[in-house]
Amino acid sequence: MRLRPFSLGLASPLRTARGPIDRREGFLVAVGPGVDGESVSVPGLGEATPLPGWTESRSACEAALREVGTAGDDGGDEAIADDALSRLDPAETPAARHGLSLALADATASDAGCSLAEHLARIEGFPAPAETVPVNATIGDADPEATVDAAETAAERGFDCLKIKIGARSLDADVERLRAVRRAVGDDVALRADANGAWDRETAREAVERLATLDLAYLEQPLPADDLDGAAALRERQIDVPIALDESLASRGLDAVLDAGAADAVVLKPMALGGPDRTLAASKRARAAGVEPVVTTTVDAVVARTAAVHVAAAIPDVPPCGLATGSLLDADLAPDPCPVSEGSVPVPSGPGLAGDAFDDLP
Template sequence: MTVDVTPFELPLRTPLSTAHGSIDRRRGFVVRGAVDGVAGVGEATPLPGWTESVDACRRALDLVDDLGAALSTGILDDAPAARHAVSLALFDARSKAADESLVRFLAGARAPVAETVPVNATVGDAGVTETADAAREAADAGYDCVKLKVGVRPVETDVERVAAARDAAPDVDLRVDANGAWSRTEAERFVDRVGAQGLSLDYVEQPLPADELGGHAALRTSTDLRIAVDETLAATAVEEVLAADAADVLVLKPMAQGGPARTLGLAELAGEAGVESVVTTTIDAVVARTAALHVAAALGDPPACGLATGSMLARDLASDPAPVVDGRMAIPEGPGLAGDAFATLDVDPTP
């Protein structure tokens, strides 16, 4: 069956600042195809710095006329977002044909999968009082894990923000994400001062620039805090990160890793090395976001994952079949991704 590729464009509620500039919308493609007469749907939503560009993604998808063949020939290996969409459409169709949810199809003989996945709330850069208020609101909404964005303000101010969030939400797991903003000296000063104040953190995410593999490894040995890497995985193979002992936690994005199965394979590899995996999105639309939920659930007993990103979009391709309730997302009913939830999608390419 001919593979159908339809572009879409979704505005963000608020522009997002990234290391590659500000983005105010997400552009991508819905990919539809069939396996033995059973239709499947996938999503490619490229993110600069993590995947190929939108134009390169489209060029790669234009090469696809059969879902399975596109994966087996390797024509999408340099286009992870395109590969994600094709892989997802293929697995959606196959799991529907098997009358299984995508998570059960992906997990295969693995241990029991999770029916619900805990997710973290994210608190952006803000003042001390605003940070405390946001952490308290997240805890009141049922979140057991809150991630604070740090690295924009002086280290001393970020430590104050962590302390305020801890006081405001004493029972939640706190994570901090510097997005590679700190130097080694700044990162060491942060972990030292957090430790001196007895502030508990689940982990510190990407404290150093992406290419600082040795720096992350050194930081791990100098602190009791766990170190997670995110941006590093866009520039360095997981195998290299594990070999360098550079992380306690990998932040895995299925869109950037080339699809659900590849992401699970990397999580399994990390687990064998004693490294935890947290599944997150790249601010995807609902199809890919739901797929990331299935991937997280296939881990069996996942930690809080970064999947609560749908609210960042001003509109979406369809109603969310897995909304966040009390800090958790439940696997949608029905076979495949979400039964018939994505039978029709709003793919108007204009925001």
């Protein structure tokens, strides 16, 4: 296994519930033939890009990867133990596990001559994956005029699903912004609103009542991540505003979210869940519970972002996903094999992640 560190700046700082993000730092993970007991004849490539708050720290990620196999930044390539993947705890070091599990899956799929999406779909017994994945455009916090301008631009570019960041302003201001966007783009464009856990229960209850007339696809993370009872109570009000949870999955886990009946939709981040395989399995558990899975990224580099496209493609009838995030980076590791066009991204059809698109990276 070989590790190659990288550091990528963002085009502009990204504000999140856990503070601003201005860089993404991680590791490319390369594995060679015969790794992890797999009979593979081609190398595989993965990405481990931790994001504290959702995953372990960068130092913990590196330590975990080096512990399961001798890996050097100088390009040394040594076999890792057969049980390497099982020794990476997805609860403790999900980014590290993502990097290795993706590399192994890429190698296995490439060796079989199929795409990563086909390989993952077979594991879960899903039908053939989709050739394209619908994606949403994300509209950041801004005044109503700027928000409408961004929404109209996205709609003109072919996006039929918009995710609007809210919660940084007063509820009155955010309701005004969302109403303005709905008037501007019409009823044919789906709107999602993401509060990033900004509200208390009283504000969230008022928000649900006031937003009911806007036909939202869902309201994402209206309450702090740990408040599953509060999210469940919002759903029990039976007001036509579906509730989606994101940060709650990192804080409490998917099983706790499903057991609490706290969500109509869950936002699945492969890097935070510990790998493409675990993400697809999570989507299957969510669907079995009547909860819609939406795949997104933690603002990853192109390797992990491409893998997330494969994951989304393998989920039957997946709704628009948060995969149009490459533009958030100031630069990337390689050209994007999944460019956004008319509100969707193509799924690479070559073997593994994207045929030979990333051959020069490790």
